[in-house]
Amino acid sequence: MKVLEDKVALVTGSGRGIGRATALLLAEHGAHVVVNDLDHDAANEVAGSLATEGAVHAGDLTKPGVPDELVQTAIDRWGKLDIIVNNAGYTIDGVVHKMTDEAFQRMLDIHLIVPFRIVRAAAPYLREPAKAERERGEEVFRKIVNVTSIAGTMGGAGQANYAAAKAGLVGLTKTLAKEWGQFKINVNAVAFGWVNTRLTASQDEDNVIEIDGERVRLGVPEQLRQTVPGLAPLGRGATPEEAAGGIFLLCSPWANFIHGQVLNVTGGQAVGMG
Ligand SMILES: NC(=O)c1ccc[n+]([C@@H]2O[C@H](COP(=O)([O-])OP(=O)(O)OC[C@H]3O[C@@H](n4cnc5c(N)ncnc54)[C@H](O)[C@@H]3O)[C@@H](O)[C@H]2O)c1
Structure with a gap:
């Protein structure tokens, strides 16, 4: 029997990057996974690659009611939910003195409000x-893993909006751990350092996320790409698969007594970004 046999998981933003690697890994170990992404094609591709029967929920989680629909997808298909990975996200970088209200609010929306709405919808x-x-007199452990960043725990120059949202997610994690520990719902966060995805790729013209027809530029300045991954004692950034390993650990029964924690998955990097 596989370790996550019969478990039902949902992973937000699992059309690519860390979320994709997480969905594949959870399924490889037996879980049924609801793959969510803004990008329909990417979500369908991942769902078709899972080792178990999966489901697709394509939609923008920042839209009202969409987090509830996502949870309902798991319930309609399997009648239960065991694992939630709040992973979906992107960046709108800029220095504080030039940052718009909209750029700040949008980071709060996707990185903090969406995880809140998902766990609230999943509560029953x-x-x-x-x-x-x-x-x-039974104990069955369920899992919530929130994906944060060392920008949130240690700061990241040019990322006040993102860092503030990711720090807020740590507060949500620790509070939920206190409220829901009595139900054996483990709530933890993973703080990533540098992971090689499009968020840390070059700022090329085509490195964009499309949201409602708008192209939001992603990526990191070349100078940081040359220096920051080397700050980690392991000397490089993580692959998405290595990042997914940290999430998987917290979804596994071996983490049943790890609760309300922020696990650094940084290759040992102990300073913030930028
Ligand atoms: N890459 C890194 O170095 C790094 C470091 C720390 C934390 N993180 C966090 O890891 C998570 C995953 O990022 P990644 O690096 O894999 O990026 P990615 O761009 O490869 O994947 C993120 C996915 O989330 C989806 N998404 C974004 N907004 C969405 C929305 N409103 N609704 C539904 N889906 C949405 C995107 O379409 C994309 O497929 C993010 O929360 C990010 O902040 C990444």
């Missing part, structure tokens, strides 16, 4: 079964 499906299990 996580808490009610746990109450019944408690009545029967």
